[in-house]
């Protein structure tokens with residue numbers, strides 16, 4: 267029995283008829299950009315996450331870029347981003363003309379450490395990007411207070427955290443803007459690239475919508491320069507069909523995480539993920555820390571169990587940032603240790619309990635040998 271890291275086919279099989287309907291519906295309408303499904307999905311997603319505005323975009327990276335531009339990040343602006351995680355937050359700051367300033371993550375939850383953010387803030391700081399990593403909310407309650415106090419824009423990267431909560435509030439609403447991705451393997455995934463920006467602020471929403479569509483709200487209405495980054499009608503139609511299942515898929519992920527936690531409890535070589543108090547972790551990724559990580563990963567692979575590493579390198583250690591003086595300012599002990607130890611186990615909603623038990627058995631037998 268092979269255990270893949272993700273199984274998009276299993277999910278597609280369970281909703282095949284609805285996907286066909288979305289597909290044929292879009293083709294009969296024949297409006298592939300800004301068709302009816304775009305507005306319908308934006309409205310449906312707005313009520314799912316409790317925001318006033320949702321602006322569809324071409325992908326999660328563009329969502330971050332548009333959020334930064336909507337926050338007026340440009341030359342001279344410094345933006346604090348986590349030293350550990352996906353490269354998009356840092357690269358979009360540079361793309362917008364600003365400077366990414368790396369701050370270490372906290373050692374328990376692996377999300378942006380507010381103390382590190384405070385120490386990296388100066389008169390050029392314009393914004394902070396908090397990433398809700400692996401499905402766990404960052405400490406955006408603390409960061410929100412700090413950003414309000416210092417007059418900084420707070421942007422939440424929600425690409426891995428659809429429906430995650432902190433203090434009973436869904437992420438995406440703590441900051442001025444939230445950026446989502448609907449990359450196929452995300453908790454809510456399209457069948458191609460897609461994303462969106464969310465906000466409760468009417469003025470920022472209009473700015474973001476213009477930015478995503480050449481500066482225009484309608485044809486020939488270019489009040490500013492933007493980009494072409496819209497959600498395709500077809501992807502919006504697929505997402506609209508999948509959205510009603512997001513809650514139950516999320517519950518399955520949480521249950522699966524529970525099985526892992528129970529089966530791997532007490533293993534001294536494995537550190538399980540911890541859930542922040544007063545929060546809902548949606549387990550986009552089940553990331554453990556493992557001693558002899560690479561050997562374990564190979565051992566699992568010989569038993570046909572796929573795992574992944576999110577991420578093989580801390581952002582500060584990526585070749586893309588080698589020449590950046592910013593990466594060398596200060597220490598990043600947590601990001602550096604995660605690079606050695608982090609390992610992602612399969613956790614998609616459709617994985618079977620027996621499969622999780624198999625993964626756990628093999629992990630135990632690896633450490634016995």
Ligand SMILES: *Cc1c(COP(=O)(O)O)cnc(C)c1O
Nearest residue numbers: 325326327352354425426447449
């Ligand atoms: C996937 C992801 C992105 C980028 O989303 P794309 O749609 O692939 O551009 C950004 N941030 C995080 C944390 C992600 O996981």
